Amino acid sequence: MGLDDRKLAVLRAIVEDYVATQEPVGSKALVERHQLGVSPATVRNDMAVLEEEGYIRQPHTSAGRVPTDRGYRLFVDRLSRVKPLSPAERRAIERFLAGAVDLDDVVHRTVRLLAQLTRQVAVVQYPSLARSRVRHLELVPISTTRLMLVVIADTGRVEQRLVELPAPILADDVIDLRRTINEKLVGIQLSETPPLVQALIEESVPHLRPAMTTLSTVLLETLVERHEERIALAGTANLARGGLLDFQGSLRPVLEALEEEVVLLKLIGEVEPSTLRVRIGDENEIDNLRAASVVSTGYGPGATIVGGMGVLGPTRMDYPGTIATVRAVARYVGELLAQN
Amino acid sequence: MGLDDRKLAVLRAIVEDYVATQEPVGSKALVERHQLGVSPATVRNDMAVLEEEGYIRQPHTSAGRVPTDRGYRLFVDRLSRVKPLSPAERRAIERFLAGAVDLDDVVHRTVRLLAQLTRQVAVVQYPSLARSRVRHLELVPISTTRLMLVVIADTGRVEQRLVELPAPILADDVIDLRRTINEKLVGIQLSETPPLVQALIEESVPHLRPAMTTLSTVLLETLVERHEERIALAGTANLARGGLLDFQGSLRPVLEALEEEVVLLKLIGEVEPSTLRVRIGDENEIDNLRAASVVSTGYGPGATIVGGMGVLGPTRMDYPGTIATVRAVARYVGELLAQN
């Protein structure tokens, strides 16, 4: 039952070879390419045990072995050696991200960078509004009954929304409104604003109350409810690389899943303090992604986390490399945000 | 050389059948499914002529015929009968777009709607900044040396950008700056702003000149140069529908092309007054899309055009249906923008 060190080494070798060659790996090839110090026959015995335990399987009798999801899991948890990034990669990351001019640009560059380095599909969540604080609220008069509300978060993210007032409003009153809402809300974390917005109505001067009421509705929608989360995606073309061997023949389910923002958020958005997360094949909750693996992590300035990013690829992926890249990119982006 | 009416009818029948069945169509099947009033042998003679002229071809000897790009072109230009949208489709369009709350939402909904109705890849360009007018410019003080510049266009599009000032600035001066730039620029079409921005520097009061100089640089970047065009994409999963028969086996080149914003812009952005455009296979300038067709059109409130939208699919697509849908959606969106 217990797997001794050699069996684990065999499993590791199988995973590494299979990931590299994309073909079932046999006992003979294994001893040739790795220094296992035993004969093919011995390896075969080990393989039989590994198969019994569910870590590897045979596509057909008389074919080599292929890791199962469970095998990859064990590999990731206990067997993979950390693969440090090459200096060239580090430089690429720095250079690529250095030129960013604003938040949108940072996210765009990050997602392309990730896709390029890992050669897989990359997903980056914009800094979540819920996790940011209000830096400034602006009211821009468009006409006497229309205002443009602009919310600026401390992460640099900006949301805007048109407000249709119930009655015409004076310029001075707009200034008044702006002052009031800023006094009340600046510096507050967005997820904490609802009660304060509520209070705004009650505390406002009578003749502004109707305006404040509609305004606060829109505020609530903008701050909390409405497409609160945005997401950037890149590298879908990489899905078509593995010649349809990955993803059991059809990209369709995967592409479909990637079109749903909700799904993407689930993939990378559930950020716990646990920094980095790997979900392998069946471990994914989304049915369409049962043939895929996801490596995701949170990122943000310093220790706080403002969003998630990650990479999606075939279960047969280079886990050590991908993990190292995702971790490195997330750290760089975090530093970039901290400088701001 | 000249193709008489029956030969054209045969070509039309071939296109329609091939689009429907995805299989080469033979003379016998043709006379069975269409009322051509002649025998298979006659149809075969017509086919021979059509093939000689390059409108159809045989994948292999002893197979049915398949339209060539040139055949589709003729079909689109002269043979396709307009296919009016079903009331259900019209209602779907209206319902789907009615719920939009702001410009971003309109674009998002439009692109998903197009993808869903045509069952293909949809592309929608955000209203081009170059073609909009400045509605309002806002300067929000972040710190004494930092301003947030917000540009609001009359199409509802909003761009923002951080401005790093060379020296600290007083609150009153910010108000001054804001007033000046608004006086000068509001109502101007964005593509016309550069000379005016230049003039801003020269006309500003001496002690504000350094601030105005950096500000105008950023203004120029924001108004004209920087990722001036944004694009929304949906329906990529539809590419994987045709079971790899379309796109000659690999989705990769197509997916790659779709990742390049520049390419997408080329596809749908070159908007001439000519309302609707169909590019078939080889007619596409982008090599990766030689196996695809694109149906695109401009849209905007009333007669003005503020951006493009379109649909991409296999050359073997339902042209009449796609054309009708794209045209209808563009018109609805135009009306929606006009109401604003």
Added chain:
DNA sequence: GACTGGCACTCGCTACAGTCGAGTGCCAGG
């Protein structure tokens, strides 16, 4: 002169048999 029925021909597709070889499981011996 245009259309049609008939006929020989082409050629991709499928099924089937046979061979090859990678890879396995098992066993006896060190």
Added chain:
DNA sequence: CCTGGCACTCGACTGTAGCGAGTGCCAGTC
């Protein structure tokens, strides 16, 4: 516990044969 040897399995590949959809051509008919 490991190893070398051996029989066995089964997928991949090859070659052959038959089938049938579809064609091109030609002689005959209206």
